[in-house]
Amino acid sequence: MNLASKDIRHNLGRFALTTLGVGMLLMVVMGMGGIYRGIVEDATLLIDRVGADLWIIQRNTRGPFAEVSRVPPNLVHRALAVPSVQSAREFVYHTIQREREGKPLRIAVLGLSWPTDKGEWIPLIAGRPLAQNHFEMIADKSLGFRLGETVELGKETYTVVGITTSMISSNGDGIGFFTVTDAQAIQFDTPGEAVRLERASREARGERSEMGLKQPPLLEQAVKPSGELPAIARPQLSAVMVSVSPGTDPNQVADIISGWGDVSVFTQKGQRELLLKGSVEKIRRQIGLFRILLTVIAAIIMALILYTLTLDKIHSIALLKLIGAPNTVILGMIMQQALVLGVLGFGIAYLIGQKVFPMFPRRVILTQVDLSQLAFIVLVISVASSFLGIWKAMRVSPNEALS
Amino acid sequence: MKKSFAIETHDLTKVYGTGNTEVVAMQDASMQVQHGEVVALLGPSGSGKSTFLTAVGLINPPTFGQVFIGGQLTLDGPQARTNLRSFRRRHIGFIFQKSNLIPFLSAIENVQIALELNGETSGTARRRARELLDDLGIGDRADNLPSMLSGGQQQRVAVARALANRPSVILADEPTAALDSHRGRQVMELFAQVAHERGAGVIVVTHDHRALDVFDTIYEMEDGRMFRQG
Numbered sequence: 293m294n295l296a297s298k299d300i301r302h303n304l305g306r307f308a309l310t311t312l313g314v315g316m317l318l319m320v321v322m323g324m325g326g327i328y329r330g331i332v333e334d335a336t337l338l339i340d341r342v343g344a345d346l347w348i349i350q351r352n353t354r355g356p357f358a359e360v361s362r363v364p365p366n367l368v369h370r371a372l373a374v375p376s377v378q379s380a381r382e383f384v385y386h387t388i389q390r391e392r393e394g395k396p397l398r399i400a401v402l403g404l405s406w407p408t409d410k411g412e413w414i415p416l417i418a419g420r421p422l423a424q425n426h427f428e429m430i431a432d433k434s435l436g437f438r439l440g441e442t443v444e445l446g447k448e449t450y451t452v453v454g455i456t457t458s459m460i461s462s463n464g465d466g467i468g469f470f471t472v473t474d475a476q477a478i479q480f481d482t483p484g485e486a487v488r489l490e491r492a493s494r495e496a497r498g499e500r501s502e503m504g505l506k507q508p509p510l511l512e513q514a515v516k517p518s519g520e521l522p523a524i525a526r527p528q529l530s531a532v533m534v535s536v537s538p539g540t541d542p543n544q545v546a547d548i549i550s551g552w553g554d555v556s557v558f559t560q561k562g563q564r565e566l567l568l569k570g571s572v573e574k575i576r577r578q579i580g581l582f583r584i585l586l587t588v589i590a591a592i593i594m595a596l597i598l599y600t601l602t603l604d605k606i607h608s609i610a611l612l613k614l615i616g617a618p619n620t621v622i623l624g625m626i627m628q629q630a631l632v633l634g635v636l637g638f639g640i641a642y643l644i645g646q647k648v649f650p651m652f653p654r655r656v657i658l659t660q661v662d663l664s665q666l667a668f669i670v671l672v673i674s675v676a677s678s679f680l681g682i683w684k685a686m687r688v689s690p691n692e693a694l695s
Numbered sequence: 696m697k698k699s700f701a702i703e704t705h706d707l708t709k710v711y712g713t714g715n716t717e718v719v720a721m722q723d724a725s726m727q728v729q730h731g732e733v734v735a736l737l738g739p740s741g742s743g744k745s746t747f748l749t750a751v752g753l754i755n756p757p758t759f760g761q762v763f764i765g766g767q768l769t770l771d772g773p774q775a776r777t778n779l780r781s782f783r784r785r786h787i788g789f790i791f792q793k794s795n796l797i798p799f800l801s802a803i804e805n806v807q808i809a810l811e812l813n814g815e816t817s818g819t820a821r822r823r824a825r826e827l828l829d830d831l832g833i834g835d836r837a838d839n840l841p842s843m844l845s846g847g848q849q850q851r852v853a854v855a856r857a858l859a860n861r862p863s864v865i866l867a868d869e870p871t872a873a874l875d876s877h878r879g880r881q882v883m884e885l886f887a888q889v890a891h892e893r894g895a896g897v898i899v900v901t902h903d904h905r906a907l908d909v910f911d912t913i914y915e916m917e918d919g920r921m922f923r924q925g
């Protein structure tokens with residue numbers, strides 16, 4: 293006869309409620325693990341997907357994912373000149389916040405190096421890659437755009453031609469893919485009035501400058517768009533992505549480029565580590581610690597629950613001892629209930645989590661490894677936390693059955 | 696060779712507490728019960744009957760004195776001379792003053808568990824448990840939980856549990872308090888039958904003087920002391 297199951301059946305309602313509670317608690321622990329994993333994955337997703345061997349960024353910065361990085365557009369050509377470099381692409385990346393239907397809309401704007409990169413590497417769930425070098429965008433699902441929808445950004449209107457999924461910035465914002473020129477246009481968009489004011493003040497500055505005094509016709513140029521002024525640079529890039537030819541060690545190429553005084557260079561792995569150690573490090577640690585805390589709390593709560601379950605049975609346990617039940621029978625009863633509680637709790641956590649987590653604004657990733665790790669922890673907690681109850685049960689004297 | 700008794704106690708003394716709160720619940724209580732003998736233990740409330748019975752039952756060891764069961768020394772003062780729990784399981788059947796059934800097991804399971812703990816397979820245990828309950832007239836309530844049984848019915852389940860492992864010693868603390876006199880007498884006669892058929896030693900604490908003719912020997916306790924009445 294299985295005493296554990298008899299007792300559970302006798303107190304079925306209470307046990308079910310307790311299990312549900314434990315399940316919810318474990319779901320939170322599980323969710324914390326998933327959020328942690330989600331942050332790590334999201335942070336490095338882009339770097340992994342883009343698949344560049346090397347990232348060339350502004351000297352002494354930590355790259356476009358961590359902070360503002362500015363490199364001149366001609367860096368692409370300089371990089372291409374390095375032996376063993378197969379391709380070099382422009383990379384523009386920045387986050388904008390606009391409003392859409394009254395709600396804030398954050399887009400991580402990413403520029404693709406048209407025409408070498410049309411976004412073919414982006415996993416699309418609908419639509420197609422970019423087909424022209426202007427006014428098209430591929431949007432992450434989380435941005436909520438429909439295929440064919442038009443979005444006004446800056447002075448232009450962009451059409452959503454493709455929808456991708458799981459393309460998220462390290463802050464959790466959905467990525468919008470544009471051509472580099474479009475991305476720059478969005479980034480450096482200035483209102484008309486600001487442009488007019490700048491041209492006027494440019495003229496004023498020019499009149500006072502030595503160059504303006506010596507060559508007055510030059511001042512006529514000041515009213516033209518910036519791009520047409522030879523002395524004023526084209527908008528800058530965030531970084532340049534380099535792919536090395538097959539069979540070449542990226543580190544060799546990196547060594548060469550790192551000799552240049554105006555830029556820093558990172559391998560894909562280096563950039564990845566930078567990201568994890570940099571921008572997401574604190575939130576990662578925060579959630580990691582929280583997860584540990586929650587696990588400990590879950591253990592304490594489970595121990596208390598099992599202790600109370602045992603206390604409720606203390607008279608029966610004394611009676612069992614009195615009629616000669618060996619300790620193994622009593623220990624088995626408590627331990628089995630602990631395991632049932634743990635296993636069912638874990639199952640409930642998983643089932644509810646599967647339904648609930650997808651509704652979260654950021655990804656909650658339940659990996660096989662994390663799940664089995666948690667399952668193991670729950671098992672250990674179940675066994676360990678039943679010790680408190682077992683300790684109590686072992687101390688009960690059969691005499692107590694008589695009082 | 697010394698003749699072995701079913702139950703034999705030498706000068707059992709039990710002192711509860713110390714100093715101001717010291718209570719001598721039992722003093723130099725000696726008793727010998729032969730195999731097949733049925734003993735009644737009488738005495739006023741608080742005279743130490745339950746203390747004596749729990750000492751003999753290896754539940755509540757005495758402060759001084761020895762307990763022999765079937766000739767084997769089991770308790771020497773508070774010292775256990777054998778594995779008390781397994782000894783209880785194999786040799787001693789109890790019925791307590793208050794009914795003591797496991798609340799989450801049905802009547803039949805309460806009897807069955809005692810058999811299974813003693814190594815019976817669950818099928819055999821269940822069959823035997825049902826027989827016992829039928830014998831005691833509560834076969835029809837076999838699947839009820841204790842909370843659904845009357846005091847008397849619970850007591851009879853406890854009797855069935857006590858008899859289940861065919862113990863060589865049966866100890867009953869006012870087993871018939873919750874029964875009508877007819878049922879009470881039936882239970883007493885059942886003890887006598889078990890004692891005579893199987894050579895078990897039986898001690899029954901009782902207040903019911905009408906059923907005393909069932910017993911072979913009568914002892915009485917008074918202020919913790921034991922007297923043999925005949």
Ligand SMILES: Nc1ncnc2c1ncn2[C@@H]1O[C@H](COP(=O)(O)OP(=O)(O)OP(=O)(O)O)[C@@H](O)[C@H]1O
Binds near residue numbers: 712719720739741792
């Ligand atoms: N755990 C205990 N601690 C202190 N004193 C106790 C304890 N158990 C019993 N006593 C005392 O020992 C004495 C004998 O008690 P016992 O229960 O053996 O009496 P009894 O003859 O069985 O009485 P009743 O007929 O009412 O059941 C009483 O004075 C009681 O108060």
Ligand SMILES: [Mg+2]
Binds near residue numbers: 744745746792868
């Ligand atoms: Mg008593």
